[in-house]
Amino acid sequence: MSSNNVYVIASSMVRVSRYFSKSYKDLVIDVVNELTSSVGSIDIDYLIVSNVFSDSILEQLDISTILAQELGLTPKPTLRVETGESSGLTAITQGYSLIKSGIADTVLVVGVEKCSEFPTPTMNKHFIKFLDYEVESIYGLSIVNEVSLLMKMYMRKYGYGRDDLSSWSVKMHSNALKNPYAQLRFLITKEQVVRSQVVSDPIRLLDMYPVGDGASAVLLSNRGDIVNNEVLEIVEIAQATSQPLNLREDLLSLPATKTVFNKLLSKSKLDLNDVIIEVHDSYSILGYLIIEELGLVERGRAPSIIDDLDNVNLSGGLKARGHPIGATGVYQVAEVFKIMTTGLGDIRRDSCWGLIHNMSAVDNNSVGVLVRRCSC
Amino acid sequence: MGRGLPVGIVGWGAYIPRYRIKILEIASLWGFDPQLVKSLNIEEKAVANVDEDATTMGWYAARSAITRAGIDVSEVGAIFVGTESKPYAVKPSATIIADALNLPNKKLASDLEFACRAAGEAIRISLGLVSSGMVKYSLVVGSDTAQANPGDVLELTAASGAAAYVIGPKESSVAYFEGYYTYISDTPDFWRRDGSPYPLHGEIFTDEPAYFTHIVNAVKGLMREYSLKPEDFDYVVFHQPNGRFPLKVGLELGFTEAKILPGLLNPWVGNTYNAAALLGLARVLEESKPGQRILLATFGSGAGSDAFSLVVTDEVKSKVDKAVKVTDMLMNKVYIDYGRYVKFRKLLVRV
């Protein structure tokens, strides 16, 4: 086993939004410029790009090479990562692997996505590609449809009314108010959630992530001392896959996520209340299920602890910070880094641990990263 | 009586879409007098859903037919789809239905066109194929999502539906073919040019020179050749472009209303083109008794008519409930308005 440690030494991001005037190249240049202006010039050995819709929307393959050209990083090697909605965090794990194995000393991980290039019905057509085309999406079945079945089953099993499940979105918007990079920075009420447009009954528009563009960069290195600020060490990574929803024994469990959490927490005894946590709440019902799977609360009781939740999705989560698909996982790491070191806007915590969770579709695959502040 | 063929109907199936629109609603939108609707003896018509077509409807009817036949599909040696609303102008619906039903690769298959009587022609062809021993069973499907120019009188009756028949050896049949007679001439009463979404027709010309002439000649030819009289028949089922013509031609030929009504579905289903007479026959089979004699007379514009004489056997009773019945489908209905009708029938241009 290599003795290389892997540190998150810097991060940058743009506000998640619709950037009609900026291309994916523009957004990446923006975040890389911000990175280099904060840490100075650092020799990068590898560029990893997380971008899901490169050929679906951008008519571009080998996008990591194109970006290397654009950024003047040639002749350094690159690769693009795609594992559906969890591409961003997978990209981080791949960067970790390159450093851990000694192949690279410093890796730049960039996540970028341009969901505003086409109107929503067209984008929705691409969003369903995370399901099995030959079995699910060819029938016009969407992720939101599958999640809505889960929501109904959850409500039925635990006796919740529609209104009881609106607290997650309200909390996310409240958190996002303090995050200058969040897409949606306005408060909402439970009534507004329930009265928003029906997407797939019982899921309403304000139960799910908004569509937006984003770019975020994270610098990984085997040395924590080459920057002036505090750094985090990646202590554990985990990835898992699971079978589709209709084949699961318990449709309300998230098997891949559970495997990931078990691995992340297997070696470190942590009080989860002291951990800065970012989870993949693409839909509010998934937010509840994820924190139940994490063990923050017993099964079926998540809605009751949301109002007091003080350490989960401080960024606003996918619901309010946004979900620029391939970039999301990188945003999550960037946010946890800032929250635990230099501050994400005014959000700053002294916690020693950070836990990031990124997932695709209805837990088709799940990725997790555990970080520890080095000064702890 | 006449010659009997060693061929009969071994199984039958029907499909009527769930949705209905009231004829008066269409009439009122386009300025047709309600008296006209009354005179045509039409009440409502069946409308295919937006994701249905002649192939999907034909599949459903064919599956019921095979279920009732109780045969091994590997013994089906031919499949014919009579339709004038083919989803593909070139590419048979027959092969899609065949593969969907796991019919063997070794077979005959084709879509036939002769306006509303193509499926009737397929029955004629099947008589030859089965009685010659060339195939054991032949599957005949009549299926249409009938087209009509919006606002034209034809729109008051053009409907969607399908029926299917497994033709096979007399021994296992629910009704065997006692006789047949087909009468055809070049009579352009109704047609649709290639590329045209809707047909044109000769209005009153479609009555006497077309519908009546051909059916009368076919039926009289049949009765003459097989020495049959109207009184010999218990049921008579005609092609039914509206609810009035079958009664008119039937009475003209000497049949009583009581023999015509059981097979007359048009007032409740509309004109399902290739399925029209065949759905009527299915309904009749479902209430018939062994030994009864049925006259089936198809009609297709262009023009031609097939007349068949069928004698019901003891096998019929045990097969009626093996698949969905016409009466069940007649009752399984939901009404839609003209707006939904336009959406279902794709009458709007969308980009």
Place this chain on the structure above:
Amino acid sequence: MRLSIPRFWRKRFDYYSVRISECLDCGRRFYPRRSVCPYCRSRNVRVIPSKGIGEVLTYTISYYRLEGYEEVIPKIIALIKLVEGPVLIGELVDVDISEVREGLKVEAVLRRLKSEDPAGLIYYGIKFRPTVG
């Protein structure tokens, strides 16, 4: 040309009727057809035809706008348990929103799935409608 010819053609029997798998080692039955059992990883899996009859376990009314599928909105998606055991997710047709309920008995029917209009292929596949009679 957007809809592939061979891609649908080679799997057409899986689209034209409900075919389920049965693992000869662990005995589990599942949909869709797989070469490897998702439960025990055995390759000893065989295909069995399903009657296509099942019941609705739960359902959703979807207003999700997908390019290419705008004709059928709202759409009813249901979790369906086949009589043979496997659970699948399918679209319900020919049924009003007020008629859908848990426990509704449904049957598989062949319908148009998608088509590249006006000149391209039509894909046909299975949807579910309430049983009749």
